[in-house]
Amino acid sequence: MTMKPSRQVGIVGYGAYVPRYRLAAEEISQLWRGGQDRDTLPVREKSVPGPDEDSVSMSIEAARNALQRAQIDPTQLRAVWVGSESPPYAVKPTSTIVAQAIGAVPSTSAGDWEFACKAGSETMQAAIAMVGSSMADYAMGIGMDTAQGRPGDALEYTAAAGGAAFVFGPGEEALAVLEASYSYVTDTPDFFRRAHQHYPEHGNRFTGEPAYFHHVLSAGRHLMESLGLTAEDFALAVFHQPNVKFPQRAAQKLGFTAEQIRPGLLVGDIGNTYAGSSLIGLTGCLDAAQPGDRILMVSFGSGAGSDAFSFVVTEQLSKRRSLARTTQDYIARRQPVHYATYARWRSKLLLK
Amino acid sequence: MDIARHWRLRDQRYNLQGTVCAGCGHKMFPPRVVCPECRSRKIETFEFSGQGEVYSHTVVYQAPEGFDAYVPYVAALVRLEEGPLISAQLTDVNVDEVAIGLPVEMVTRKLTEQEENGLIVYGYKFRPRF
Known part of the structure; x- marks a missing residue:
């Protein structure tokens, strides 16, 4: 039942993305619960996407980081797959915009994957299979979200934005082999x-x-x-x-x-x-x-x-790790925002 | 909805794809078919690195239609390291942090949304290097 590709496959490039803004869980607690749950908060703070960010723009940056580490020409990718539960369009693939922006078009497969929080790792399984079967030498899988929680709901403390992209390729080029x-x-x-x-x-x-x-x-x-x-x-x-x-x-x-x-x-x-x-x-x-x-x-x-x-x-891994920003670089790039800014940016205010 | 125009501009918007003159090496953004320096028509596609610095800037408080969501925001002239001077919005920056000479890098972001049932337009903006 365990799955192994018929040839060695591994991660040849990886890249992360986290938006710049943060909202403290304590601020949410103060607003909706008067701070009653201050001692049992599920996280310290969460990332908040800027007003011009969505799963498309964030996927593009993570994908560019992954390509920098992979050191391949983007036209060598035969798949650009994005797993998300926050695609900007209900109908119109996120993945074609990402594929165009990273220069992978037109000779590539592209598709949007859906499985709640597992959509990202589904793209990894599929990319491994595509490379493992020798249909392609390189395939990209991305997991990215700008998650929303109902104001005041338990999920609002944690529903955040960010994700990562992986380029899968032949095991001999990999920085981590599956x-x-x-x-x-x-x-x-x-x-x-x-x-x-x-x-x-x-x-x-x-x-x-x-x-x-x-x-x-x-x-x-x-x-x-x-x-x-x-x-x-x-x-x-x-x-x-x-x-x-x-x-x-x-x-x-x-x-x-x-x-x-x-x-x-x-x-x-x-x-x-x-x-x-x-x-x-x-x-x-x-x-x-x-x-x-x-x-x-x-x-x-x-x-x-x-x-x-x-x-x-x-x-x-040690040779290619420094070719793109680390995940901690993005986490350290941090600008706290108040709930009011978050409410405006996340379209929680009725304007018309 | 200008779908055709946005579609035509996608590579220059997403990737800062401009042109370079095969005759004299002059780099152009937006792309041109004739070199303004040497009049050559031998023009090739050139992708800019996205690195540059703020040449001048202003803060927009009264935005044109479709840009209200970002107010107040910084509109800047950015000098790309390859030479061209282009206008763009700055992002991921506090309006009081911007100064002439600020090193910036290109990111692909949402430019505007055409109402709730229209196109979402993506393109280049610049943010402080970090």
């Missing part, structure tokens, strides 16, 4: 948004055990067991991060230490970037990893499912 992957899905309606609705609905506590933990732990455990590995065999691990606690608990249940998940656990500083969440966590790991390090990544998307990947870092 060992194997695994996907685990069931019909579990923990979180959803109907057509034409602005904000999603969620099942409160139902989102925990039967949704997030069941799928993340099942996917992670199966992949590790099938490879004959335990948590000790991994240098780093990243799990989908809707808040700080969930990935910490998932890591602990699978036997990982706080140290192993630290470089990829970004949610406290940038919030939940939905389809970009585990992908940008992986970029945080790659920014910190050493040759020979094994990295586990497990995504989660509501509805529900998880993709798990095991990568082994090669010598090439």
Whole structure:
């Protein structure tokens, strides 16, 4: 059930993007709850996209960073796939705008993927398959979101903006080679948004055990067991991060230490970037990893499912890492905004 | 809706794609078919690096239609490192941080939205280098 491509495939380039603006969870708490939940906030602050940013513009920047590290001509890409639950158009692909902007057109596949927060890692599975089957030498997968939570809802504390892009290519050129992957899905309606609705609905506590933990732990455990590995065999691990606690608990249940998940656990500083969440966590790991390090990544998307990947870092990572801005460069570029600015930019004010 | 015009301009808008004169090496943005320096018609496509600096700037408080969402914003003349002087909006910057000579880099951002059922137009803006 574990999936392995018929030739070696790996990450040849990666790039992150986080907008400049931040909204403190404490400010949301103060506005809607009078600060009552001040001591139990799910994150410290979340990233907020500027008024001219969306999943298209953010994907373009992450993709350009990934290409800088990949050191390939963008016309060599045979796929540009974007996974997101916040595409700017309901009908009109995000991916063709991104492909045009990075210079990958016209001899490429392009498509938008949808699976709540798992849309990004679905593009990775598909890109691995495309390269692994020798249909193409290079394929790009992106996970990017500008997530929205209903004002005053629990999700508003965490719904954030950001994500990452990966170029997959032949294993011999990779800075991290894929060992194997695994996907685990069931019909579990923990979180959803109907057509034409602005904000999603969620099942409160139902989102925990039967949704997030069941799928993340099942996917992670199966992949590790099938490879004959335990948590000790991994240098780093990243799990989908809707808040700080969930990935910490998932890591602990699978036997990982706080140290192993630290470089990829970004949610406290940038919030939940939905389809970009585990992908940008992986970029945080790659920014910190050493040759020979094994990295586990497990995504989660509501509805529900998880993709798990095991990568082994090669010598090439240290040569190409500095060719683009690191994830921490973007996190350090930080301008706090007040709730009123956030409300204006995120179109929460009725103007006509 | 000007769909054809936006479509035609996509590469110069997304990527700062201009032209270079094969005769004298003069670089042009926006693209031209005749070199204004040597009158040569041997013109090739040239993609600018996106690096430059603020040549002059102003703050816009009364925006034209379609740009209200960004007010107040900085409109600037940017001197690209390859030579051309172009006008563009600055982004990811506080209006009081902008000064002549500020090093900037190109980013592709949303320029405007044509009402709720219209086209979303993307193109170059500049932000401070970081």
